[in-house]
Amino acid sequence: MRSLKKVFPHLVCIVITVVLCALIINQNVGILKREQNNTIDENEKKQEQIDDFLEYEDTFSRSIEIDDDSKSAESETLGKGPVKSVDRASRPEVVSYVVKKGDTLWNLAKAYGTDVNTIANTNNIRNPNSLKIGQRLQILTTDGIIHNVCRGESLWAISRKYDTSIGEIVWANELKNPDSLNIGQELIIPNVRQVTSKAVIASAQTGAKGMRFIWPVKGQISSPFGNRKDGFHYGLDIACPIGRTIQAAESGKVDFVGWLQGYGRTVLLKHGNGIKTRYAHTSKILVNKGETVNKGQKIAEIGNSGRSTGPHLHFEIIIDGKPRDPMNYLP
Numbered sequence: 001m002r003s004l005k006k007v008f009p010h011l012v013c014i015v016i017t018v019v020l021c022a023l024i025i026n027q028n029v030g031i032l033k034r035e036q037n038n039t040i041d042e043n044e045k046k047q048e049q050i051d052d053f054l055e056y057e058d059t060f061s062r063s064i065e066i067d068d069d070s071k072s073a074e075s076e077t078l079g080k081g082p083v084k085s086v087d088r089a090s091r092p093e094v095v096s097y098v099v100k101k102g103d104t105l106w107n108l109a110k111a112y113g114t115d116v117n118t119i120a121n122t123n124n125i126r127n128p129n130s131l132k133i134g135q136r137l138q139i140l141t142t143d144g145i146i147h148n149v150c151r152g153e154s155l156w157a158i159s160r161k162y163d164t165s166i167g168e169i170v171w172a173n174e175l176k177n178p179d180s181l182n183i184g185q186e187l188i189i190p191n192v193r194q195v196t197s198k199a200v201i202a203s204a205q206t207g208a209k210g211m212r213f214i215w216p217v218k219g220q221i222s223s224p225f226g227n228r229k230d231g232f233h234y235g236l237d238i239a240c241p242i243g244r245t246i247q248a249a250e251s252g253k254v255d256f257v258g259w260l261q262g263y264g265r266t267v268l269l270k271h272g273n274g275i276k277t278r279y280a281h282t283s284k285i286l287v288n289k290g291e292t293v294n295k296g297q298k299i300a301e302i303g304n305s306g307r308s309t310g311p312h313l314h315f316e317i318i319i320d321g322k323p324r325d326p327m328n329y330l331p
Contacts, residue, residue, distance in 0.1 A: 094139065146186050146188060259306075263314065
C-alpha cells in the first residue's frame, strides 16, 4: 500500500504529460491541415483564374474570327442589296454598289448611314427619284462630300472651305503626311452638309408636281432630315418659341388632326397627286379634319407635345408615301 502511494503521484504526472502531449500533437496536426487546405484553396483559385483567362482569351480570339467573318460576309453582300446601317463610329469609306430591283436612293442612304443628297451629288444623279438596275454607285458612308484636290490647295485651305477641322479630314482619309497632297486626290470630307445640286432641286420640284411650298414657320433649324444618333430623322425640325403660328406650306385639305404617338398633337394636310405635309409637336390645333386650307393659312401653334426635347415644329413633306428632304422643296 505504501509503495502504491509512492508510485501514484508519478503515474498521475505521466498521465497528465501524455494527455498534454496528445493535445499539443492534435493542435499541431489541425494547424498543418488548415495550412494545407489553405494552400490547396489558393492553388485552386489560381488555377480557376488561369482557366478563366484562357477561356476569355479563347472567347476573344473567337470573337475576332467572327468579326472577320462578318466583314467578309458584308463585303460579299455589296451589290446584292442594301446592308444594315453602317457603324457611324467607324472611319468613313466609299463603297461600290450595283443597283438592284427595288432599290431607291432613300433606302440606300438609310442602309449606308448617309443621305440622299450625298449619294446624288457623288454620282451626278439628275433624277434622284429613279435608279436603273445594274447602275453602279459610289456610296460615301457618311453625310459629307468627296473633294478632288486642285493645284495649289492645302489641307488648311480645304478645311476652311468646308468649315471643318484638319484633324477630321486627316482621320477620315488616314493621311500619313497631311502636308503632301496630290492633284486630283480624292478626300472624304465627313459630316459636311453640302449644298444641294441644282439638278436635285429641279428634279425635286418636278416630283412635287409644280407645287411651290413656303416655310411653315420662321425659326432656327435644330435638326435636318437624315441620319441621327438615335435613328433616321424623317423631317425637318424648326425651333421657335411656344405659341408661334404655324402656317400651311401649300394649299390643301386637312386629312388628320389629333394625337399621334411620338409626334404629339399633329396636323396632316393632303395636297393632291400623292403629296402630303405633316406638322407635329404642336401645342394647339386651329383647323378641323376635312377643312380646306390655303397656303399661308394659320393651322396650329408651336408646342412641345409628344416625344420632344424642346419647343419646335417637326415638318415633313411626303410624296407617294415616302418622306422627302423638305430642304429640297422650300425656297
